[in-house]
Amino acid sequence: MASGKNALGLDIGSSSIKVTQLKESKKGVHLVTFDMAMLPPEAVVDGALMSFSVVTDKIRELIRVNRIRNKQCALGISGHSVIIKKISLPEMTQDELADSIQWEAEQYIPFDIKDVNVDVQILNPKTSHGQMDVLLVAAKKDVINDYISVVGDAGLTPVVVDVDTFSFQNMFELNYGFPVNETVALINLGASVININVISNGMTTFTRDISMGGSMLTEEIQKQLNVSYEEAEHYKTGGHENVSSSAVFREIMKLSERVSETLVTEIQRSFDFFAATTVNAELSRIFVCGGSSQVPSLTRFLEKRIEVPVEMINPFKNVIIDSKRFDLDLLQRMAPMAAVSLGLALRRANDK
Ligand SMILES: Nc1ncnc2c1ncn2[C@@H]1O[C@H](COP(=O)(O)OP(=O)(O)OP(=O)(O)O)[C@@H](O)[C@H]1O
Ligand SMILES: [Mg+2]
Numbered sequence: 001m002a003s004g005k006n007a008l009g010l011d012i013g014s015s016s017i018k019v020t021q022l023k024e025s026k027k028g029v030h031l032v033t034f035d036m037a038m039l040p041p042e043a044v045v046d047g048a049l050m051s052f053s054v055v056t057d058k059i060r061e062l063i064r065v066n067r068i069r070n071k072q073c074a075l076g077i078s079g080h081s082v083i084i085k086k087i088s089l090p091e092m093t094q095d096e097l098a099d100s101i102q103w104e105a106e107q108y109i110p111f112d113i114k115d116v117n118v119d120v121q122i123l124n125p126k127t128s129h130g131q132m133d134v135l136l137v138a139a140k141k142d143v144i145n146d147y148i149s150v151v152g153d154a155g156l157t158p159v160v161v162d163v164d165t166f167s168f169q170n171m172f173e174l175n176y177g178f179p180v181n182e183t184v185a186l187i188n189l190g191a192s193v194i195n196i197n198v199i200s201n202g203m204t205t206f207t208r209d210i211s212m213g214g215s216m217l218t219e220e221i222q223k224q225l226n227v228s229y230e231e232a233e234h235y236k237t238g239g240h241e242n243v244s245s246s247a248v249f250r251e252i253m254k255l256s257e258r259v260s261e262t263l264v265t266e267i268q269r270s271f272d273f274f275a276a277t278t279v280n281a282e283l284s285r286i287f288v289c290g291g292s293s294q295v296p297s298l299t300r301f302l303e304k305r306i307e308v309p310v311e312m313i314n315p316f317k318n319v320i321i322d323s324k325r326f327d328l329d330l331l332q333r334m335a336p337m338a339a340v341s342l343g344l345a346l347r348r349a350n351d352k
Contacts, residue, residue: 007074007159009345010151011167012055014044015191015215015233015291018341019062021070022319029174029346030320033066034331034338041229046192046211047079049146052153059154073156074347076340078164078193081143083109083116084207085136086123094122097134109138116140123203135204137163159349164188165195165207167343168289168313174346175317176287178202184285186313187267188339189292191215194263196270198283205278208270210263214292217259224255237294253296260298264305271306289313289339315342 009020016039021032037058043051062068085108092100101120106113116138124133139161148158168188178184180201188195190213198206214236221232225248235252275281286308288299293312303310315338316331 004348004350005070005072006345007072007347007349008068008070008156009167009341009343009347010059010073010156011076011164011341011344012044012049012059012147012150013039013190013337013340014046014193014213015039015041016337017055017058017062018337019059019066019068020338020341020345021068022342022345028320029318031316031322031326033068034326034334034341035062035066036334036337037062038233041215047077047081048143049150052146052150055150056153059151059156063155071156072159072349073151074160074162074344075147075151075158076162076164076167076344077139077143077147078190078195078209080209080211081140082163082209083111083136083138084163084165085109086205086207087134087136088127088131089134091126091130091132097122101136105136105138108136111138111140115142117144139163160344160347160351162344162347164193164340165197165209166204167341168195168339169197169199169204169343170346171289171315171339171343172287172313173202174342175313175315175319182284183280183282184287185271185283185308187286187288187290187293189213189263189288189290189295189298191218191291194267194290194292196267198274200280206274208273210266210270212263212266213290214259214295216262217255217292217295220255220259221252224251256296256298257301260295260301263292263295263298264301267302268305283308286310287313289315289336291337293336312336313339315339 006022011018016036018036020034023030023032043054105118119137121135123135151158183200186197192213192215194210196208218232299310
């Protein structure tokens with residue numbers, strides 16, 4: 001465990017901003033704050049900030065309402081501006097790798113190397129024939145700078161910039177651990193992005209971001225029922241029960257099935273690719289998080305198609321929660337959306 005206090009986990013998603021504060025003690029990890037603020041559509045698109053002032057205002061509001069005093073935050077980024085690749089390099093030390101990576105990375109990245117920040121982690125120090133497996137992460141500097149500027153305007157200091165895919169991996173490790181000799185897939189189903197992270201023996205072996213998500217269902221509901229974005233979101237998240245119109249309910253179920261089918265087909269395509277390019281690619285379980293994991297029929301379709309048990313992740317499973325301070329029912333309902341920010345809140349200022 002690193003020293004210093006936990007950073008404030010700040011997850012700026014395309015449909016909402018989430019904040020999580022944790023405190024670690026000898027007893028374990030305690031929840032200090034969790035809250036979220038909805039964003040209008042188009043404020044954040046595929047991981048890129050489009051409307052700085054809207055995002056800044058919402059972060060300020062979250063800080064004020066929750067009386068957050070910790071100004072050091074950990075940010076997550078995702079989408080087209082992030083590249084994650086597993087590559088094979090000649091065996092070398094971490095220092096040698098740090099020296100050569102800028103040059104090595106060039107051939108694996110579709111952007112100009114000058115425009116990205118590059119980070120590396122040795123996964124497997126020895127594979128065969130003097131080679132080692134390395135995880136290469138590159139993120140566009142202009143996108144990172146946009147995040148830093150927006151967060152700075154809201155009065156926070158970013159001390160860690162992480163990638164969503166690894167944040168929910170950390171969240172998962174806290175709550176479930178990684179079983180040895182098992183390959184599991186973690187899938188974060190967001191509004192506009194689906195992040196897939198396949199983990200063997202606790203180590204990432206495959207990642208893929210799909211530029212699709214639950215917003216596809218929102219758009220379908222808007223179109224078919226001729227309603228606004230806000231109304232569609234309301235229907236989608238169970239609001240139709242109050243409307244008590246069974247025709248609307250049936251229509252939403254039908255649209256959910258259609259969208260689930262499309263999303264599951266894309267996910268399967270990624271798994272097919274994984275299976276075709278990896279030895280021992282046998283998945284034993286799939287764990288899902290993200291708001292869109294609640295889209296009716298999605299996990300059922302996924303289980304049927306991939307033929308592997310699918311389980312919903314509870315990001316608060318191993319987190320100590322004071323029931324006098326939190327509405328546990330409300331927290332449980334927001335739990336799928338909390339995954340990334342909880343993983344970010346595990347980070348500390350002096351982390352790598
Ligand atoms: N009960 C529910 N049923 C169906 N969909 C839901 C439910 N609750 C939330 N969602 C959907 O989940 C999505 C939000 O999930 P999440 O917060 O994980 O996404 P995000 O982080 O804002 O987006 P992204 O990471 O893709 O940019 C929205 O599309 C929302 O409509
Ligand atoms: Mg998200």
